[in-house]
Amino acid sequence: RKLFGVIGDPIAHSMSPLMHNDAFAQLGIDGYYQPFHVKSADLAAAVHGMKAIGVQGFNVTIPHKTAIMPLLDQIDPLAKAIGAVNTVVRENGGWTGYNTDGAGFVQGLREECGGPLEDKRVLLIGAGGAARAIYYTLASEKVNQIDIANRTLEKAASLAESCPYSVAGTVKTTQEAEAELAAYDIIIQTTSIGMLPLIEAAPLSVENIKPGAFVSDIIYNPFETKLLQEAKKQGARIQNGLKMFVYQGALAFEKWTGQTPDIERMADIVRHQLG
Numbered sequence: 001r002k003l004f005g006v007i008g009d010p011i012a013h014s015m016s017p018l019m020h021n022d023a024f025a026q027l028g029i030d031g032y033y034q035p036f037h038v039k040s041a042d043l044a045a046a047v048h049g050m051k052a053i054g055v056q057g058f059n060v061t062i063p064h065k066t067a068i069m070p071l072l073d074q075i076d077p078l079a080k081a082i083g084a085v086n087t088v089v090r091e092n093g094g095w096t097g098y099n100t101d102g103a104g105f106v107q108g109l110r111e112e113c114g115g116p117l118e119d120k121r122v123l124l125i126g127a128g129g130a131a132r133a134i135y136y137t138l139a140s141e142k143v144n145q146i147d148i149a150n151r152t153l154e155k156a157a158s159l160a161e162s163c164p165y166s167v168a169g170t171v172k173t174t175q176e177a178e179a180e181l182a183a184y185d186i187i188i189q190t191t192s193i194g195m196l197p198l199i200e201a202a203p204l205s206v207e208n209i210k211p212g213a214f215v216s217d218i219i220y221n222p223f224e225t226k227l228l229q230e231a232k233k234q235g236a237r238i239q240n241g242l243k244m245f246v247y248q249g250a251l252a253f254e255k256w257t258g259q260t261p262d263i264e265r266m267a268d269i270v271r272h273q274l275g
């Protein structure tokens with residue numbers, strides 16, 4: 001039996017094991033995916049131990065996505081640029097790190113936004129780790145122009161400047177972006193602000209959004225953030241972070257097994273867990 005897993009702290013609520021174990025069963029692969037609770041102080045020992053016991057590949061989640069990088073044997077160029085690894089694959093006896101978060105997001109976006117991304121005006125909200133993975137991946141896939149809006153303008157500017165792939169675009173304060181929102185076909189929300197449903201806050205007001213614009217939020221719990229609810233009221237089309245989560249898993253699964261899992265089944269499993 002081939003062993004896989006996910007390391008993180010905390011890890012108990014991860015939905016990846018259900019998703020991957022179901023895909024193994026569906027495809028008749030003799031594999032098993034186990035969650036491992038690994039504290040930061042034990043990260044190096046865990047990575048070496050996984051090799052020793054014959055684990056074939058694993059996912060990496062908070063807080064280890066960056067700290068794991070020096071412990072791996074090779075790192076894919078896009079993951080290196082992003083500065084975070086969420087998928088590790090045993091290749092030639094060593095560990096190779098990849099980032100499927102950005103690619104998973106972009107795949108889900110391409111599927112639902114309608115038409116080629118390359119023609120669209122894109123606004124990215126936020127400038128943290130999740131924003132970096134998405135911005136660099138979009139740029140690496142030759143999306144022409146991406147503007148960034150963030151509460152702290154300097155962080156947006158340093159994200160744009162640090163990107164190793166060429167992409168046009170400007171950086172904006174939240175207020176500027178709110179005023180110019182009608183210019184955008186696609187708005188991508190990457191901040192953590194919508195994760196607290198009780199606070200019911202959105203990173204910006206969508207009063208000026210273009211009807212028919214596409215708004216994608218990386219959050220899927222809550223299933224519809226305040227931003228998505230408001231955007232829908234204004235006539236926008238919306239997407240939550242479920243597709244991104246499912247696709248980052250599916251892309252990891254493909255790297256480990258060479259097989260493509262059933263995306264709809266994976267999404268149903270997560271939806272069911274969310275209740």
Ligand code: ATR
Nearest residue numbers: 126127128129130131150151152155191192193203
């Ligand atoms: P992650 O790795 O999850 O992306 P992060 O690196 O801490 O997290 O980045 C969080 C992002 O959410 C940043 O863009 C942050 O804005 P600042 O750069 O101004 O800090 C944004 N963010 C977090 N809380 C926010 C809030 N209450 N209002 C607006 N933006 C917020």
